[in-house]
Amino acid sequence: MSEPVLKINHLKTSFRIKDEYFAAVDDVSLTVNKNELLAIVGESGCGKSALAFSIMNLHTRAKIEGEITFKGQNLVNLSTAELNKLRGKNMGMIFQDPLTALNPLMIIGDQIGEILLIHNKNMAVNERKQRVVELLTKVGIPRPEHVYTQYPHELSGGMRQRVVIAMAIANNPELLIADEPTTALDVTIQSQILDLIKDLKEESHAGVILITHDLGVVAEMADRVAVMYAGQIVEIADVYTLFENPLHPYTRSLLNSVPTTNEEQSKLHVIQGVVPALQNLPREGCRFGPRIPWIKESAHEKNPVLHEVSPGHFVRCTCYKDFHFPHEDKEEKQHVIS
Numbered sequence: 001m002s003e004p005v006l007k008i009n010h011l012k013t014s015f016r017i018k019d020e021y022f023a024a025v026d027d028v029s030l031t032v033n034k035n036e037l038l039a040i041v042g043e044s045g046c047g048k049s050a051l052a053f054s055i056m057n058l059h060t061r062a063k064i065e066g067e068i069t070f071k072g073q074n075l076v077n078l079s080t081a082e083l084n085k086l087r088g089k090n091m092g093m094i095f096q097d098p099l100t101a102l103n104p105l106m107i108i109g110d111q112i113g114e115i116l117l118i119h120n121k122n123m124a125v126n127e128r129k130q131r132v133v134e135l136l137t138k139v140g141i142p143r144p145e146h147v148y149t150q151y152p153h154e155l156s157g158g159m160r161q162r163v164v165i166a167m168a169i170a171n172n173p174e175l176l177i178a179d180e181p182t183t184a185l186d187v188t189i190q191s192q193i194l195d196l197i198k199d200l201k202e203e204s205h206a207g208v209i210l211i212t213h214d215l216g217v218v219a220e221m222a223d224r225v226a227v228m229y230a231g232q233i234v235e236i237a238d239v240y241t242l243f244e245n246p247l248h249p250y251t252r253s254l255l256n257s258v259p260t261t262n263e264e265q266s267k268l269h270v271i272q273g274v275v276p277a278l279q280n281l282p283r284e285g286c287r288f289g290p291r292i293p294w295i296k297e298s299a300h301e302k303n304p305v306l307h308e309v310s311p312g313h314f315v316r317c318t319c320y321k322d323f324h325f326p327h328e329d330k331e332e333k334q335h336v337i338s
């Protein structure tokens with residue numbers, strides 16, 4: 001039986017541009033369970049980071065509405081002091097760029113030690129040092145005692161990201177959010193970092209949210225996947241269902257734009273257009289509609305909602321029933337879907 005760590009209900013995060021607020025996260029509801037890795041995918045500008053930052057309450061000037069329930073409390077209503085008790089202790093975050101997440105003027109040991117100290121005021125100095133070395137060892141850093149004394153600029157990008165992960169897991173959080181944790185790293189290092197996150201999840205049984213552009217990573221690591229487009233979840237399902245039976249035109253377009261060795265993939269699909277700027281997002285009708293203009297208007301719902309097409313598999317808008325790629329024979333495709 002799955003046990004929820006985080007429950008998000010009708011979350012709306014809006015940013016002020018000139019005199020108006022525009023929702024970058026628009027009515028998102030989801031759950032993350034203990035020992036589950038939920039991947040959030042979508043093109044740049046779909047609202048993935050805005051969602052992650054909302055959960056950690058790291059937006060300074062956004063308007064946040066809805067409910068983010070963690071440990072029985074709605075994070076949206078908590079004061080900074082109350083939030084600080086949870087952040088870094090019960091919730092950890094791994095950021096895209098490890099350099100910006102670290103203080104350049106502080107040695108690694110002190111940076112991790114500080115996180116331990118904030119949440120364990122009575123921890124003795126020696127115990128703290130020992131725990132930092134343990135954490136550095138756990139995230140695969142060689143010569144941890146030496147690295148303890150180094151500054152961030154003395155480490156490689158991969159090692160710095162390991163330090164950031166050590167900080168995020170220092171207090172054994174129940175929820176770990178990783179926002180494109182390998183974007184700033186070399187390809188060779190990327191898989192090591194992702195393996196580390198996966199191992200940590202398996203060991204600690206934490207709930208993990210992994211934000212990524214990379215569908216290969218999703219296939220490899222996720223238990224469930226939420227696909228975001230224009231601030232909304234357009235499809236959510238367990239990882240097998242999402243890859244075996246993707247339904248939303250956006251999900252299918254994303255999957256079809258990745259080259260594979262699969263012989264059935266006759267042609268790569270280039271998704272038309274781009275995600276509009278926040279103030280130009282379509283707010284009515286199917287938000288993805290303008291990017292699939294060959295699908296007739298009547299296929300879309302006026303106010304698209306998520307439909308549960310099979311247990312745990314939700315798809316927004318009815319247009320998935322009529323969707324086909326321009327190069328496909330429509331009759332044949334409808335037969336496959338029905």
Ligand SMILES: Nc1ncnc2c1ncn2[C@@H]1O[C@H](COP(=O)(O)OP(=O)(O)OP(=O)(O)O)[C@@H](O)[C@H]1O
Pocket residue numbers: 015016024042043044045046047048049050051276277278
């Ligand atoms: N502080 C802000 N003020 C105004 N607009 C913002 C702010 N932060 C994000 N946005 C806008 O909100 C939308 C969603 O941005 P977000 O960074 O969440 O996208 P993303 O899916 O995480 O993209 P990426 O993959 O590039 O990180 C974008 O249109 C972005 O320009």
